[in-house]
Amino acid sequence: MSSSSGEERSEIAFFDVETTVPTQPGQRRALLEFGAILVCPRKLVELDSYSTFVRPADLSLISTMSPRSNGITPDAVVSAPPFLQISDRVYDLLHGRIWAGHNILGFxxxxxxxxxxxxxxxxxxxxxxxxxxxxxxxxxxxxxxxxKMATLATYFGLGQQTHRSLDDVRMNLEVLKYCAAVLLLESSLCVTAEEVEPNTAQRNPFDMGQLSDEMEESYETSSTESSEMYSVESSEMSFAVAVSDGRSDLGGFLEPDEVLTSSISASFVTFSKKIQLFHETILRLRCSHLKVWFGISTNFLDHAGRPRLNFVVNAPQSLCKVLDACDVIARNLSSDSGSSSEWWPVVHSIYRIWR
Known part of the structure; x- marks a missing residue:
């Protein structure tokens, strides 16, 4: 068995096993498959993977009717190594690392x-x-x-769970990313219902009917382009949140209507090579009422072709006007400085689509 220092064992080991299912009382479970991925905890990316069928000592323990073994037959594992042969590899992957998986403590x-x-x-x-x-x-x-993993995968549009070890641990990682993103957005965007709308204290933000009604009301006067966007997105986005910031510690932050675009200026921050925007002092914006839709959309896919978590901001025209002005000023400053870097607009096209 190889050994590594604690520092080198910082990866998270996501793993899953497939087993036989007892068909009578007292019958033991036998390992049929082991799969694991090592994940960087800082970036949540896969660094290494390992999977193998495992041949049980008694092939008669395998039941092709078992939903957990997903049709793993004796023929599929007859040429696989016994657990003794792979035990060192499994030990090295798991020992001293953080273990992760869905229901690993229970199974x-x-x-x-x-x-x-x-x-x-x-x-x-x-x-x-x-x-x-x-x-x-x-x-x-x-x-x-x-x-359950299959339910979560369906909820996020990630496809069907295969009940195969390596597929399941990769799906587990994706589900955690999606859940974390939703929870992060909720904690950042959601305030008490009384702050948002006094009459919506009991509303369910995941009710698609409520979302549809809100979008219909919000965009009944939208342009043809916006209507097409709505017809595609409304059936795919999970929920809407109206945000109103009631804090009193926002001195120096301006509402978009308080910004005079002709007074906006920009300069380079020398030590960081970034552009700083000014409106007398450093420009800081707040917008008291924003509606944000976020959820799974099949219009945007990751490298593996799976739907991604997306969000759309219904930015008021006053905010778009200020952001457009900032975009032009920053772009001109970058161009005048002779920069050859590709310009990434401050204002994404999504603002213009939903205006």
């Missing part, structure tokens, strides 16, 4: 320990564990039903 961790006990070797021990089933039940609520 997978125990199966790993049983497999090592069966061959008479010490089992790997985790630095810590992240059980996404337990975690999401506590933080994500009941919005995704029973919180």
């Amino acid at each position: 997978d961790c125990a199966r790993i320990r049983e497999a090592f006990a069966e061959i008479g070797k010490p089992a790997p021990e985790p630095k810590d564990t992240i059980d996404s089933y337990t975690l999401l039940k506590r933080t994500f609520g009941r919005r995704a039903g029973d919180m």
Whole structure:
């Protein structure tokens, strides 16, 4: 077994096992497949992966009717290595790392320990564990039903769960990313219902009917271009949140209507090579009432062709006007300085589409 220092073991090991399912009382489970990915905790990207079928000592334990084994037959594993042969690799992947997976505390961790006990070797021990089933039940609520992996995958439009180890751990990672993004947006954008609208204290932000009604009302006078955008997006976005910031500590922040665009200027911040915008002092904007739609959209896909989490801001015309002016001023400053860098507009086209 290879050894590594604690510092080198900073990756999170997402893993999953597939097993036989007992068909009679007292029958043990046998490992049929092991899959794991090592994930960078800072960027949540996959660094390494390993998966293999495992040949149980008794092939008769396999039931092709088992929903958990997903049709893994004796023929599929007859040429696979026994667990003893892969145990060093499994140990090296797991030992001393943070273990992560969906319901691993209730199932997978125990199966790993049983497999090592069966061959008479010490089992790997985790630095810590992240059980996404337990975690999401506590933080994500009941919005995704029973919180099983298949249900979460369907909720986010990630496709069907295959019940194959490597596919499942990769899906687990994607589900966590989506859930984290939703929770982050909620914590950033949601305020108390009384601050938003006094009559909506009991509203369910995930009610698609309410979303449709709000979008219809908000954009009944939209242009043809906007209407086409609405007809595509309204059936795919999850919910809308009206944001009103009631804090009293926003001195120096201007509402868009308070900004005189002719008074906006820009200069380079020498040490950081960034552009700073001014309106007498540093330009800081606040917008008391924004509507933000965010959710899964099949119009925008990741590198694997899966729908991505997106959000759309219904920016008022006054805000768009200020942002457009800032865009022009910053672009001109960059051009006048002789910069050859590609310009990324301050104002994304989505503002113009939804204006």
